[in-house]
Amino acid sequence: MQTVTVDLAERAYPIHIGRGGRRLLGDIVNSIGDVHQVVIIADERVAALHLESLIIGLQSPPTVVTVPAGEASKSLDGAARLFDRLADARIERGDVIVTLGGGMVGDLGGFVAATWLRGVRFIQVPTTLEAAIDASVGGKTAANHTSGKNLIGVFHQPAAVLIDTDFLSTLPQRDYIAGLSESVKHAAIRDPALLHWQAENAKAILSRVPAVLTELIARNCAIKADVVAHDERERNVRAILNYGHTVGHAIEHLLGYQLRHGECVALGMIAANRLACARELLDQEIADCIADVIATLGLPQRLPRALDAAAVAEVCKLDKKVRGGSIHFVLLRDLGATERVTDVSDAEIAAALSVIQPRD
């Protein structure tokens, strides 16, 4: 097992990573103290696979609430249904919520934990690669609004994150690969050595060799933990984690369920790099190196169908990162070095998009 700490003074917490990590849950709950009840909020598909083995170590049976799989559950209605169950179970402020599943359940369960009784403690048990290396670390909680993803939410740090790499073994390969996109992102913005390590170990990463998976997750969590420790509430440096996400979110919005989030982010990184090269901020060689790693890991380099550049630019302007009407773009200057720009024109977005449009 490896442990990475998110260093946030009185809100600091450990991220435990490794095979069989599920066995630590009982100890983690006991270490919190004053816990009368544990509630597990689980994705219904994940619960069917992993719930039984997770709860074995708990001293008393938890209350289990399952949430239908899929982003549609991550709404205020979905949260209200969970509040009803917490009320039925008489959950008190000293109790603990455990979220079991991917980013959807972690975000929604975290939002419910943050707001029930003005905040109860929660433990994240992510079961997707994307949630393990990104969404479960850093205390962002969320519900979707009809006008956009993650528009409702608060920062509420978990008491611990528990990543059992065996849980990732049931993940469909496409979802697993989509999660690798956040790893490419972390490497590009913060850790060039990780980018090269991923290229060299692509085969072992893609076949989920356990020791390699633990190392991959631990290295990513360390990057994310460091960024969050410097800027918990995204006032400055945390925004670099949005690299690839401006165009990525627009693609996700326009293509709905055709692509995974991570696939959109991969395309968003390629487009952002094109934009940076066009501004002579970034060398083409580095853009090519990142595109190669994206391809080696099996992530897409082109859209499945052509998108209208004006529509993409419009959606970019609806993004949460828009401030004072201008789009905030995170661009690379070099591997491990970023720059935030706010003056991106529609024409630049169209030019950047052209490199990811399908070939004729």
Ligand code: GLY
């Ligand atoms: N996923 C970006 C962040 O946590 O800030």
